[in-house]
Amino acid sequence: MPHPAPDRYFQHALQWEGVLRACLHRYTPNAADVDELLQDTYARLLVAGRQAQPEVQSVRAFALTVARNVALDWLRHRRVVSIDHLADLEALEVLDEHDQVDEIVNAHQELALLSAAVAALPDKCRQVFTLRRVYELSHGQIAARLNISTKTVEQHMMKALRRCAQALSGERMAPQPRALVGGKAGQEKGR
Numbered sequence: 001m002p003h004p005a006p007d008r009y010f011q012h013a014l015q016w017e018g019v020l021r022a023c024l025h026r027y028t029p030n031a032a033d034v035d036e037l038l039q040d041t042y043a044r045l046l047v048a049g050r051q052a053q054p055e056v057q058s059v060r061a062f063a064l065t066v067a068r069n070v071a072l073d074w075l076r077h078r079r080v081v082s083i084d085h086l087a088d089l090e091a092l093e094v095l096d097e098h099d100q101v102d103e104i105v106n107a108h109q110e111l112a113l114l115s116a117a118v119a120a121l122p123d124k125c126r127q128v129f130t131l132r133r134v135y136e137l138s139h140g141q142i143a144a145r146l147n148i149s150t151k152t153v154e155q156h157m158m159k160a161l162r163r164c165a166q167a168l169s170g171e172r173m174a175p176q177p178r179a180l181v182g183g184k185a186g187q188e189k190g191r
Helices: 008-025 031-050 059-079 098-119 123-133 139-146 150-169
Strands: none
Touching: 008 031, 008 059, 031 059, 098 123, 098 150, 123 139, 123 150, 139 150
């Protein structure tokens, strides 16, 4: 029984060089990299031809599989970072969180002040503010939902925004004068 030629896979694969190049081009657009990967593919095919294994049914499919595996190995190898590249870590600008600590603390303090200001709003005013700023409803939608006029919605929003701005600026919130209805002091406006 004659021994098969050790370069049999390589010889057959040369017929499909264009197909192999197209296959490898999917993994890298660089022509030089494709040439390198093609050479590695041919080298693996030569090694495979020398091994005493059962004969391959489709040399074309086998060559394409070898090319794909060469390309995947090459991609995996490119992802590995050499220790030489990491030697200059100290030269890199590292994020200094100490500068951001003040900003984070200030943001948390502002959020606490704003939360307290919203909690101190009258019920209807707080509802209007929450529906507008949190749920992003329009003035018309809020008016329909709470059964009040859009003008009243606007007044509640102005009051809420004024109180929130005062809280954030550190101003002390002065008690708001009660609205007069029918000229009588001490009675709140119905809406």
